[in-house]
Structures are given as C-alpha cells and as structure tokens.
Amino acid sequence: MRLSRYYLPVLKETPSEAQIASHRLMLRAGMIRQEGAGIYAWLPLGFRVLKKIEQIVREEQDRAGAAEMLMPTIQQADLWRESGRYDAYGKEMLRITDRADREMLFGPTNEEMITEIFRAGVRSYKDLPKILYHIQWKFRDEIRPRFGVMRGREFLMKDSYSFDIDEESARKSYYKMFVAYLRTFARLGVKAIPMRADTGPIGGDLSHEFIVLAETGESAVFCDKRLVEMDTPKKDVDFDGDLKPIFDQFTSLYAATDEMHDKSEFDSVDQKHQVSARGIEVGHIFFFGEKYSKPMKAVVAGSDGSEIPVQMGSYGVGVSRLMGAIIEAYHDENGCKWPMPVAPYHVGLVNLRSGDEDCDAACDKIYKELTSKGVEVLYDDTGGRPGEKFARMDLIGLPYQLVIGPRGIKSGEAEVKNRTTDERETIAIDKVTEIISGRVADALDYA
Ligand code: ATP
Numbered sequence: 234m235r236l237s238r239y240y241l242p243v244l245k246e247t248p249s250e251a252q253i254a255s256h257r258l259m260l261r262a263g264m265i266r267q268e269g270a271g272i273y274a275w276l277p278l279g280f281r282v283l284k285k286i287e288q289i290v291r292e293e294q295d296r297a298g299a300a301e302m303l304m305p306t307i308q309q310a311d312l313w314r315e316s317g318r319y320d321a322y323g324k325e326m327l328r329i330t331d332r333a334d335r336e337m338l339f340g341p342t343n344e345e346m347i348t349e350i351f352r353a354g355v356r357s358y359k360d361l362p363k364i365l366y367h368i369q370w371k372f373r374d375e376i377r378p379r380f381g382v383m384r385g386r387e388f389l390m391k392d393s394y395s396f397d398i399d400e401e402s403a404r405k406s407y408y409k410m411f412v413a414y415l416r417t418f419a420r421l422g423v424k425a426i427p428m429r430a431d432t433g434p435i436g437g438d439l440s441h442e443f444i445v446l447a448e449t450g451e452s453a454v455f456c457d458k459r460l461v462e463m464d465t466p467k468k469d470v471d472f473d474g475d476l477k478p479i480f481d482q483f484t485s486l487y488a489a490t491d492e493m494h495d496k497s498e499f500d501s502v503d504q505k506h507q508v509s510a511r512g513i514e515v516g517h518i519f520f521f522g523e524k525y526s527k528p529m530k531a532v533v534a535g536s537d538g539s540e541i542p543v544q545m546g547s548y549g550v551g552v553s554r555l556m557g558a559i560i561e562a563y564h565d566e567n568g569c570k571w572p573m574p575v576a577p578y579h580v581g582l583v584n585l586r587s588g589d590e591d592c593d594a595a596c597d598k599i600y601k602e603l604t605s606k607g608v609e610v611l612y613d614d615t616g617g618r619p620g621e622k623f624a625r626m627d628l629i630g631l632p633y634q635l636v637i638g639p640r641g642i643k644s645g646e647a648e649v650k651n652r653t654t655d656e657r658e659t660i661a662i663d664k665v666t667e668i669i670s671g672r673v674a675d676a677l678d679y680a
C-alpha cells in the first residue's frame with residue numbers, strides 16, 4: 234500500500250483522555266477513532282491488526298475441531314426469557330424495540346441463541362460432541378467504558394459453545410478449548426496465563442480466565458512464576474488425542490484471579506516463585522453443564538432412548554481487547570512494536586526523497602519485489618522531512634523499516650531498522666528483498 238493513497242491520520246499530541254499506553258498509541262497511530270463512549274471506528278491500520286488477530290483465533294479454533302458459523306447481533310427478548318436471563322442481565326443489556334413494538338436486544342453473548350439453534354437440529358447422542366463458534370460484535374452497556382478498546386461497549390468477541398452427552402465428554406471439549414487458547418495466545422505473541430476463575434453458583438473446577446500480565450491490567454492476580462515461563466505446546470498437539478496431560482501441566486501450579494485467590498495456598502508456594510501482579514483478561518472458558526439446556530429443553534435421545542439435557546460449556550476470547558493487550562506488551566515511548574504475526578504491515582519502506590528519479594525507481598522496484606513475495610509493505614512515497622517520516626514509522630511500529638535515500642543509492646545500500654530491537658544495519662540494495670522476505674517468513678512460521 235502506498236502511503237500517499239492510505240488513510241493514516243496520526244496525531245502529534247497525546248490525546249488527554251487516554252490513560253494507558255495502548256489507548257494513547259491506538260489513537261495517535263490513527264488505528265481507531267472514538268464515535269461514542271466505548272464505541273470505536275476501526276481505521277484502516279487498526280482494522281488490519283484486528284483482522285489478523287481474528288484470523289489466528291479462527292485458525293486455532295478450526296484446528297481444535299470447532300465449526301465456525303455466524304449468529305446475528307440482534308436477538309429476540311423472548312429467547313432470553315426462556316433461560317430467565319432477560320430480567321437477570323440488568324442494565325448492561327442494550328434493549329431495543331422494533332416498529333411492531335417487539336422487544337429485541339443487541340446481544341451481549343450468545344448462550345441462549347446457540348442453545349436454540351442446537352435444539353432445533355440435534356436429536357441423538359450419536360450426533361455429539363459438537364463445538365460451534367462465531368466471531369461477532371457484542372454490545373454491553375458497561376458502566377465505565379475505558380482504556381479504549383480494552384473495555385468498550387461495542388467489542389468483537391470470539392465465542393464458542395460445546396455440547397456433550399455427559400460430563401466426562403464435556404471435560405474433553407473443555408481441554409480442547411484450553412489447549413487451543415494456549416496456542417492462540419502464543420501465536421499472537423502474548424503470554425496469557427490460565428488462572429482459576431469463579432464458576433459461580435454451578436461450582437466445580439472448570440472455569441479459567443486467560444490473563445496477560447500488565448501493570449495497567451484491571452484484575453489483581455496471583456500465580457507461580459514457573460507458569461509464566463512454561464512453554465506453550467506447539468507443532469505436535471493432537472486434538473483428537475488425550476489433552477488432559479497438557480491441561481494438568483498448566484493447572485498444576487498456583488494461578489488465580491482475585492475472586493478465587495486462596496491466601497494460605499499461595500503462601501505455600503516457594504516465596505521466590507510467588508508473583509502477585511495485575512493482568513488483562515483476554516479469554517474466559519467455562520463449563521456450566523445443564524444451565525441452559527435444562528430450562529431451554531436442549532435434549533438428545535440417549536442410547537436407551539431417554540431424553541438427556543446436553544452438557545454445555547462456553548469459551549470467549551476478547552478479539553478487540555487483545556489488540557490493546559498486545560500493544561501494552563509491545564511498545565516504547567516512540568510507538569508500537571508489533572510482533573510479526575499481527576503487524577498491520579510487515580515492512581515500512583521509506584523513500585527519503587520522493588520525486589527523485591533514482592530514489593523512486595529503487596523504491597518502486599523493492600516495493601514490487603517484496604509484495605510479489607507475499608511481504609506486506611506500507612510504502613511511504615509521500616513528501617515531507619525525513620524526521621517526520623521516521624517518527625511516523627516508529628509510531629506505527631511495523632517490524633522492519635527499510636530506508637532508501639540518495640546516499641544509499643550511490644553506495645548501493647539500504648538502511649534496515651528492526652523496530653523490535655531498534656537495531657540498524659545496512660544491507661546491499663540488490664540483496665535486501667531476499668533477506669527481508671526470508672526473515673519475515675521465518676517470523677511467521679509458527680504452526
Ligand atoms: P470482564 O470481567 O473484563 O468484564 P467478562 O467476564 O464480562 O469480562 P466474558 O463474558 O467472559 O467477559 O467475555 C469473554 C471475553 O470478552 C473476556 O475475556 C474479554 O476478553 C472480552 N470482553 C468482555 N467484556 C469486554 C468489553 N467490555 N470490552 C472488550 N472486551 C471485553
């Protein structure tokens with residue numbers, strides 16, 4: 234993409250309403266624009282990151298055997314009356330009436346709707362297990378929307394729902410999502426630690442929040458440091474195999490959110506391993522059994538013909554919140570430092586003297602070559618002072634900056650800056666596309 238044709242409204246001043254780095258940087262780098270309290274437009278640069286996060290989440294859901302679908306944002310109140318949540322949900326639910334005075338709502342989540350869809354199409358235990366998911370905008374009328382996309386009112390969530398014949402099988406579905414989440418967050422470049430979370434009135438031990446440690450996080454959390462250092466399962470995960478050992482490994486050490494914190498248990502962790510910190514909740518998984526299937530009569534015929542309410546779980550990822558969490562983990566005072574898999578572009582190509590015949594020719598050639606190798610390039614072909622161009626590139630934080638100017642053209646060299654380390658090197662112009670495209674490919678190779 235040529236910057237001259239792009240829409241990148243960067244801000245010089247720091248917006249005063251933004252209290253944390255990710256919010257400030259998303260506004261300053263022209264990634265989002267506030268359209269109302271907790272409601273944002275995704276500008277071109279921010280939208281690309283959002284789509285990349287979404288795609289990684291999707292790939293890992295698919296790998297785990299979940300089936301993607303799409304449910305509407307607008308739901309009927311009557312559906313929520315079946316579960317009893319229409320009255321229970323309170324003011325967080327945005328309630329709407331249509332022209333016929335029918336009560337509707339903008340969905341804050343989809344347990345009721347998926348249960349209704351499931352019961353219409355599944356009859357027998359032989360059709361189980363199933364995991365269905367969608368990635369859709371939610372609306373929750375939060376009392377205090379803040380920190381930009383971290384706590385929005387309109388936000389993008391991936392929510393999955395599992396259906397099983399009994400608890401033993403439901404646990405297996407839960408392990409699948411647990412491991413899929415470990416992989417998802419690792420691919421996104423963030424360390425999200427599964428922590429014991431409140432299961433509410435249902436009880437049991439099957440609810441975890443995935444927490445990214447960050448000083449600006451809203452939750453107080455406690456965990457064993459060795460969990461932070463634990464390696465995420467990579468290549469060899471077999472989602473048809475036994476995933477309990479991985480689940481056990483990641484839940485054997487102490488990790489709990491504030492509500493579930495057990496001080497005496499934490500005290501028994503060796504002091505040198507104790508971490509008490511703040512964190513951002515980027516995912517939440519939950520086994521809730523018959524909570525919806527029973528009142529909503531989502532039953533299947535068991536092997537003896539009797540009607541059995543299905544055992545359900547739900548599994549959420551905050552797709553738009555993750556963007557804030559990733560920036561919190563990767564930035565400096567000059568701007569973002571995107572990990573390659575979610576970077577809006579892989580390379581920023583800077584033409585230091587746009588309009589100069591030789592500079593333009595060299596840059597155009599590099600731009601074409603990189604693009605044809607699948608590298609995503611934002612090509613700064615605009616006029617303007619070098620200082621302004623460098624500052625803008627640092628702010629938007631693409632992993633590599635490739636700088637071409639008249640001096641480099643003479644010596645046959647391009648200057649390359651790695652934004653993650655801020656290290657600079659010079660590379661021969663005729664080698665630069667090969668070298669940089671190779672590094673980009675290596676950095677993207679995870680699966
Ligand atoms: P929180 O405790 O932060 O309010 P929640 O427990 O209400 O979140 P869930 O219902 O578990 O959230 O939703 C699943 C995921 O959706 C959360 O883990 C979080 O990442 C994301 N999420 C929830 N509320 C918001 C919001 N207001 N803005 C952005 N993301 C959100």
Ligand code: MG
Binds near residue numbers: 442
């Ligand atoms: Mg939660």
